[in-house]
Amino acid sequence: MSSVKDTAERGRPEEIRAVPVRHVGRWVAGAIVLVVAVALVNSAVTNSRFQWSVVGNYLFDHRILEGLKVTLELTVVAMAIGIALGVLLAVMRLSPNKLVSGASWLYIWFFRGTPVLVQIFFWYFIAALYPMIDLGIPFGPALVHINANTAITPFTAGILALGLNEGAYMSEIVRAGIISVDEGQADAARSLGMTRLQTMRRIVLPQAMRVIIPPTGNETISMLKTSSLVSAIAVAELLYVVQAIYAVNFKTIPLLIVASIWYLACTSVLYVGQYYLERHYGRGSSREQGATLPGMVLRGVLSFRRPGESARPGGGEHR
Amino acid sequence: MSEPMVKAEAVHKRFGRNEVLKGIDLEVAAGEVMCLLGPSGSGKSTFLRCINHLEKINSGRLSVDGELVGYRQVGDRLHELREAEVARKRAEIGMVFQHFNLFGHMTALGNVTCAPILVKGIAREQARARARELLDRVGLGDKHDSYPAQLSGGQQQRVAIARALAMDPKLMLFDEPTSALDPELVGDVLEVMKGLARDGMTMVVVTHEMGFAREVADEVVFMDGGVVVESGSPADVLANPRHERTRAFLSKVL
Numbered sequence: 187m188s189s190v191k192d193t194a195e196r197g198r199p200e201e202i203r204a205v206p207v208r209h210v211g212r213w214v215a216g217a218i219v220l221v222v223a224v225a226l227v228n229s230a231v232t233n234s235r236f237q238w239s240v241v242g243n244y245l246f247d248h249r250i251l252e253g254l255k256v257t258l259e260l261t262v263v264a265m266a267i268g269i270a271l272g273v274l275l276a277v278m279r280l281s282p283n284k285l286v287s288g289a290s291w292l293y294i295w296f297f298r299g300t301p302v303l304v305q306i307f308f309w310y311f312i313a314a315l316y317p318m319i320d321l322g323i324p325f326g327p328a329l330v331h332i333n334a335n336t337a338i339t340p341f342t343a344g345i346l347a348l349g350l351n352e353g354a355y356m357s358e359i360v361r362a363g364i365i366s367v368d369e370g371q372a373d374a375a376r377s378l379g380m381t382r383l384q385t386m387r388r389i390v391l392p393q394a395m396r397v398i399i400p401p402t403g404n405e406t407i408s409m410l411k412t413s414s415l416v417s418a419i420a421v422a423e424l425l426y427v428v429q430a431i432y433a434v435n436f437k438t439i440p441l442l443i444v445a446s447i448w449y450l451a452c453t454s455v456l457y458v459g460q461y462y463l464e465r466h467y468g469r470g471s472s473r474e475q476g477a478t479l480p481g482m483v484l485r486g487v488l489s490f491r492r493p494g495e496s497a498r499p500g501g502g503e504h505r
Numbered sequence: 506m507s508e509p510m511v512k513a514e515a516v517h518k519r520f521g522r523n524e525v526l527k528g529i530d531l532e533v534a535a536g537e538v539m540c541l542l543g544p545s546g547s548g549k550s551t552f553l554r555c556i557n558h559l560e561k562i563n564s565g566r567l568s569v570d571g572e573l574v575g576y577r578q579v580g581d582r583l584h585e586l587r588e589a590e591v592a593r594k595r596a597e598i599g600m601v602f603q604h605f606n607l608f609g610h611m612t613a614l615g616n617v618t619c620a621p622i623l624v625k626g627i628a629r630e631q632a633r634a635r636a637r638e639l640l641d642r643v644g645l646g647d648k649h650d651s652y653p654a655q656l657s658g659g660q661q662q663r664v665a666i667a668r669a670l671a672m673d674p675k676l677m678l679f680d681e682p683t684s685a686l687d688p689e690l691v692g693d694v695l696e697v698m699k700g701l702a703r704d705g706m707t708m709v710v711v712t713h714e715m716g717f718a719r720e721v722a723d724e725v726v727f728m729d730g731g732v733v734v735e736s737g738s739p740a741d742v743l744a745n746p747r748h749e750r751t752r753a754f755l756s757k758v759l
């Protein structure tokens with residue numbers, strides 16, 4: 187008791203101002219990084235073979251922008267198919283029905299076990315395997331006839347290949363998310379009278395999102411780049427357009443730089459989107475919102491808000 | 506006497522080869538508070554989970570409010586109930602868990618309004634008004650918008666009780682509701698439960714709180730090894746246990 191009183195009487199002791207330890211290693215490492223960075227930038231600027239003026243001329247070329255549009259379409263549609271399929275396959279995989287979970291397992295095994303490029307070619311050449319595709323009652327009358335030669339354009343083949351392949355990967359991500367949610371959550375939901383479907387949709391999946399979002403962000407970024415593979419079946423996406431242009435004017439390096447700049451720009455935008463998605467689905471999971479350092483830095487940069495300011499009023503008043 | 510709220514006859518439950526319940530017979534009258542005591546692994550929690558069909562029993566008969574749990578009897582054959590029917594019956598039985606199991610992505614208010622809106626189809630505004638009332642009643646009038654992670658264990662458990670009450674259950678099951686709480690937080694939760702008992706709620710409570718059992722229970726049941734060892738009024742069972750196993754258990758916990 188007396189020591190407490192003493193401190194109170196003496197007031198706050200003076201702030202410690204010690205001589206900091208000299209981190210020689212840090213300075214050396216920093217210097218090396220700086221030298222290497224300067225050398226790289228210098229070579230990029232002075233090496234005339236980079237042909238930066240050509241890069242500038244083609245960066246906003248309408249053909250390039252058309253290709254970029256196709257790349258983005260491929261990414262968005264293929265990811266949408268992949269996520270929807272992934273949720274379906276994950277729920278199937280966790281089904282008590284062995285036939286249903288087995289089917290899901292088989293799908294994942296097949297689509298993860300073969301290269302995407304091979305799958306892209308397969309869908310492109312599907313007409314050789316099935317010239318006519320009939321949709322209808324199995325072993326019964328067909329309701330819709332589709333001529334595979336005309337229906338499966340390179341773009342459709344690309345979408346199908348990328349989307350179906352992505353579904354296999356997404357299902358594993360979704361399954362990991364579902365498993366990460368405590369079983370007590372489902373117990374509580376069912377004890378309140380929710381059905382299995384309601385429990386999955388309202389209770390389990392929203393909480394699984396916290397685990398699902400970060401790898402899904404990676405998958406989307408990866409998809410943006412993987413979509414360049416469909417240039418192999420002549421879909422006029424970013425890489426294909428770039429190749430078509432440099433096949434004529436032989437400005438190979440500058441045009442590849444143009445493509446790289448656009449891929450980098452798009453992935454950067456996705457980074458920001460992923461941050462906000464993570465924050466949305468992380469609500470209620472920690473005691474303070476957006477407490478991670480990268481989050482604070484990013485938010486500070488993006489909205490010029492003072493760091494430490496809570497996004498949710500009342501976030502800090504709990505016990 | 507009218508139909509008992511819970512009636513168990515020779516209830517058996519196995520997990521694989523491990524027989525957890527070896528013939529439970531008991532009755533809980535409407536408005537009665539029954540406390541289930543016993544060492545861990547004695548099958549108390551499993552029995553509780555059987556009452557709202559979170560676990561399926563292997564043999565015997567278990568009924569709530571005169572209706573079989575999870576089955577329908579046609580002639581002398583049992584038919585499994587459909588999922589929707591099981592869900593409808595569960596909606597009439599509230600359950601409170603040892604680890605609260607609040608929905609982490611919803612505020613306290615969201616937790617309490619979720620099931621009434623989704624399962625009973627009650628209008629959002631009406632559900633919210635009722636939820637506010639219930640949260641006030643369990644002493645959390647200022648925590649409506651807090652997420653579970655922002656609440657203490659005792660507060661979380663009281664939200665969980667409010668969540669169960671929001672469905673207007675005719676029976677409440679408590680599975681060691683205070684076992685995961687700091688000692689100083691136990692009192693608040695027990696106070697809420699005593700209030701419920703006073704209001705005439707039928708309750709089956711698995712607990713290690715002997716004080717609560719003595720004060721609130723109409724009947725105390727001591728279980729061990731998957732059977733009911735003895736049952737009776739709290740005065741009889743807690744003060745004058747007839748069986749050696751009951752005496753040994755009570756001497757450790759009292």
